[in-house]
Amino acid sequence: MPSPKTDNQSLSQRLHAVIPGGAHTYSRGDDQFPANAPALLERGEGAYVWDTHGNRYLDYGMALRSVTLGYGHPQVNAAAIAEIAKGVGLTRASMTELRAAERLSQLIPAAEMIKFGKNGSNVTTAAVKIARAYTGRRFVCVPRQHPFFSFDDWFIGTTAVKRGVLEDHSAPTLVFDYNDINSLRALFDAHPGEIAAVMLEPATHITPCGGCDGETRWPETPCHACPNRGGNFLHQVRTLAHDNGALFILDEMITGFRWHLKGAQHFFGVEPDLVTFGKAMANGFALAAVAGKAEFMEVGAINKPGMERTFLLSSTHGGEMPALGAFLAAVDICEQQDVPAHLWSYGQKLRDGLAALAAERGLADHFVMEGPAVAVNYVTRGTDGAPSPLLRTIFAQEMLRGGVMMPWISVSLAHGDAELDLTLTAAAAALDVYSRALETDPADFLNGDAVKPVFRTHN
Incomplete structure (x- = not known):
């Protein structure tokens, strides 16, 4: 029988032989994980995943932040299975599509109309098209600090990975x-x-409040209740866009159903003209949406006689019923159990615990926790104070030895006290190695290559 390491290499070779990049998302690629990460995962349940050898890992990747309730949630699965029994996708729009659209519209005030899709890239591109169709303008603005909006040329052409992209397609961005x-x-x-529109995420680990002391009272006192919210960057952007006749678009692919049930837009007290959702909205099922005020969304309508047509989203599987059924179940659970409150609470405990372990080892300046509790991030810094991919890989590598997969931090409802204890135990051992690596040559502690940025010009 081959060793796990040899088998890992064999599986990786098989993947790359039939799948360009070895996965269907570049964030899942080999170059994003330490060498001791499993090449393939067999299954997930709750907050855990298992590899092809039956090894279990506590997971903080959570399917690229798309799973907020836990893998294989029984109520969500049951809802999806019930829709499978109805036929999956029908020749005309289904009642499930209608119920899902109405549910999202009732939940999010800005979502007066909705178009569903299967991935985030398609709905963000649709949002740009809506803005251009409505305004008759060419340009769209995005922040350089937000790493990904779409695989389509209008955005990818602004990154370092330009091969295969027509320059004039990205020039208007x-x-x-x-x-x-x-x-x-x-x-x-x-x-x-x-300029047709400004599109941005409401927040990442960087928030729009500019260091306002109100952040210390999150989430009990969200930004929308803060008397200083007029200085919030999102409010400034919205005002500037509207003053210039442009639309204000929020990409809530990651923040949606995490910061607040009604989205980060509600948390920050700002209403977009258009908004995109995905990832967590269906607990990992393939579902995304572009939504917004009817005034703008109706550019894609067919019931307005004489109106010039806009070919918006036209997707065979956009109305696929199992994912929409999963969404309906997931949002009910999110509401009934106040999932965002749990994500904030667990994130705070995790952030404080990791920061304390780093401080105990004199690593407070070298292993840094940043961001609000619901969007916490860890930064690894070398002796020169600069971010170090090599040290980040060492930390992730050692966490895997302790049974914890932490390429980044994404928390779910399934992360509880036992998972926190396991994480901090693994982190204590990982930071011991991290400390020794800082004192000598970090490369001596790395098994394999350091992780690399997704957006780079060459492999």
Whole structure:
């Protein structure tokens, strides 16, 4: 029988032989994980995943942040199975489509109309098309600090990975800096009357509040209840966009159903013209949506006689019923059990615990926890104070030895006290190795290659 390491290499070779990149998302690629990470996973349940040798790992990747309730949630699965029995996808729109659209519309005030899709890239591109169709303008603005909006050329052409992209397809995409309203204002000044929309995530580990002391009271006192919210960057962007006749688009692919049941837009008290959702909305089932005010969404309508047509989203599987049934079940659970509150609470305990372990070892300046509790991130810094992919790989490598897969931090309802204890036990051992690596040559502690950025020009 081959050893796990040899078998891992064999599985990786088989993957790359038939799948470009070895996975269907570049974030799942070999170059994003330590060498001791399993090449393939067999299954997931709750907060855990199992590899092909039956080894169990506590998971913080949670299917690229798409699973908020836990893998294989029985109520969500039952809802999807019930829709499978109805035929999966029908020749005309289904009652399930209608119920799902109405549920999202009732939940999110800005979502007066909805178009469903199967992935985030398609719905963000649809949002851009809606804005261009409505305004008759060419340009769209996105922040350089937000790493991914779409695999389509309009966005990918702004990254380092330009091969195969037509330059004129990405030329109308303008880049500004998050939390720097003057950088966005400069784009409007340079292109008067030509910008269709500004699209951005509400927040990542970087928040739009500019260090306001109100952040210390999150989530009990969300930003929408803060008297200083007028200085919030999202509010500034919305005002600037509207003053210049452009639409304000929020990409809630990651923040949606995490920051608040009604989205980060509700948490920050700002209403978008258009909004995109995906990932967590169906607990891992393939579902995404572009939604917004009817005034803008109706550019894709067919019941407006004489109106010029916009070919918006037309997807055979956009109305696929199992994913929509999963969404209906997931949002009910999210509401009934206040899942966002759990994500905030667990995230706070995890952030505090990891920070304390780092401080105990004199690593407070080298292993840094950043971001709010619901979007916590860890940063690994070398002796020069610069972010170190090598040290990040060492930490992830050692966490795997302790049975914890932590390529990034994404928390679910299935993460509880036992999972927190397991995580902190693994982290204590990992940070011991991390400390020794800092004192000598970190490369001596790494088995294999360091992780690499997804957006790079060459392999």
